[in-house]
Amino acid sequence: MNKVFIALLLVTALAAIEGTIVSTAIPSITADLLGVDLISWIYSAYLLASAIAAIIFGKLADLFGRKRMIIIGIIIFLIGSMLCGLAQSMEQLIVFRAIQGIGAGSILPITLTMVGELFKTEKARAKGQSYLSMVWGVSGVVGPLFGGFIVDQVSWHFIFFINVPFGLASIYLIVKHYQEQLEAVKRKIDYLGATLFTIGMVALLYVIIDNSKTQAWLSSQSLLMFGTAVIFLSIFIWVELRAEEPIIPLTLFKNGRLMVINALTLSAMSIVIGVTVYIPIFAQSVLGKNATQAGLLLTPMSVFWTVNSITAGYLIGRLTNKRIIQMGTVLLIVGTILLARLSAGSSDYSVYIGSSLIGLGMGFIMPMLMISIQKVAHPKQLGISIGLNSFTNTFSQAVGAALFGMIFNLATSEKIASLGKGEIQLNGEFAKGGFRTEEVSFLKETIASGVSYVYITAFAFAICALIFSFFIATKSKESR
Known part of the structure; x- marks a missing residue:
């Protein structure tokens, strides 16, 4: 069992390190490939493909076995990663990120289901989930630092090839x-x-992402895509x-009770x-950091997410899942309030404290949500229930990236355009030449204001999470 669990931890690292490495490279990618207004697609294409694939892979795993499907998923992920590293345009990168996302869609739900099989008691499962969260935390620290170093010293293209050794080792x-007992069941x-x-959700997300930069919500194209989605x-x-x-x-x-968990997720x-997405942008554009230093600003969230994930495992039995989750949502509220107060004059410490509190909150929330699903889902629907939650997990990030992109563009695009300098790169290069001192100050204030609006919206999400936490079930389905 130990070797199988190590394999699952390594597979989790494969998915976890991907998101954090990319985040610190985004400013350099947009500077190289151009297309700042397509930033949301780099995340959303990956997340949407991953979200849809999570449900489909869950069904395929029932038919062909988890072992076979997770290996196929990892191979697809590695192919997508290598193609991303070879991308020569923003459009190519977006397509290849979608391929990457299809592979990643197999990892989270199948891994979580396998952990549920390996650990039989609730406390053991909580500890298993805490170790998975620890992998996310470690990857969250290593990813930005290693990714930022590669961007600064070599090129952003190479960050995608880091996935290859992880993937081969996990396979x-x-x-x-991993020895799997397959039942001969015709499905x-x-x-x-x-x-x-797939078609409906892609059409719906396209409307959101495209209008995040154009604001043409009532255009014939937008109405056509929205109609297609409906x-x-x-x-x-x-x-x-x-x-x-x-x-x-x-x-x-x-x-x-399951829908409440998904809404909170x-x-x-x-x-x-x-x-x-927006801490690295703030760090490089406003604080003047390089990619490596921007990665360091993401470190506290990952570290404290890990710390509280482990703590949550030990709190099982002392506090209810519901109470632990509520503690986490309160921390999210305080953290988003601090980040919403960011300005051009803010220091590194403001970012560190805000992101640390969010990490502490997520550390309490996420392991407990998975335990809660195992309480409220019908035993025969546990796999698909986890798959639906995995879909919600990734789809929420896709929608969030699009929504925050829309808000950021609304707050900054017209002001930046008023300078008449064309497209402004978000890696802070404008501060090194070509702009007068007052123009640099204006750009920093504008970008900081856009980031602040993003976190005001995040604060609203935190309030929603707190409200949903009061409806989390405290008893299992079988005990009611």
Whole structure:
């Protein structure tokens, strides 16, 4: 069991290190490939593909086995990673990030399900979840630092190749040590439902992302895409109600306690993507940091997420899951308030404290949510319930990236355009020449203001998370 769990930790590191490495490279990527207004797509394409793939891979794992599907997913992820490293335009990078996301979609839900099998008691599962969170935390520290170093010393292209040794090592351990007992059960895959769901969700997200930079919400293209989303998602619901084995059983949405957990997941993870994307932008554009130093500013969130994930495991039995989650949401509120107060005159410490509090809050919340799902989900629907939560986890980040991108662009685009200097890079290069002192100050104030508005929105998500936490179930489904 130990070797299998090590393999799962390594697989988790594969997914975890990806997001943090990319975050510190975004300013350099946009400076090289141009297309600042496409920043949201770099995250959203990956997250949307990952979210959809999480549910589809969950079903495929039921049919072909978890071992086979997680290996296939890792291979797809590695292919996408290498293609990202070879990208020569922003459009290419976005497409390759989507391929990467398809592979990553297999990792989180299958890993969580396998951990549930390895650890039989609630306390053991909590500790298992805490170790997974610790991997995310360590990756959150190593990723930005290593990624920033590579960006500063070599090129952003090389950060994507870091995934290759992680992926190969995890494949080796899973192939050698994970023994799976497959039941000969004939299942039908809902390909039609998966296709309808994918088209509908891509169309919906496209409307959000595209209008985050154009604000043309009532244009013919926007209305067409929105109509496409409504039509395909409506047909999807009709198909799922009649499917023999629906890709998303709609009966899950009748489980109110499960929906509360997913709503809290959506609120909390939206805040995380706001920190991951806009702290490096603030650090390089306003504070004048390089990519490595910007990565350091993300470190506190990862470290304290890890600390409180471990602490949460030890609090099981002393406090209810509900109380631990509520403590975490309060920390999110305080952290987002501090980040919402960022300005051109803020110091590094303001960022450190705010992101640290958010890390502490997430450390309490996320392991407990997974334990809560195992309490409220029907045993026969545990896999798909975890898959739906994984979908919510990644989709919330996709929507959050798009929403925050829209807010940031609304707050900054017109002001930056008024300078008449063309497109401004967000890696702080404008401060090194070509601009007068007062113009540099104006740009820093404008970017800082945009980041502040992002975290005001994140504060609203934190309030929602606190409200949802009061409806978390304290008893398991079987005990009621």
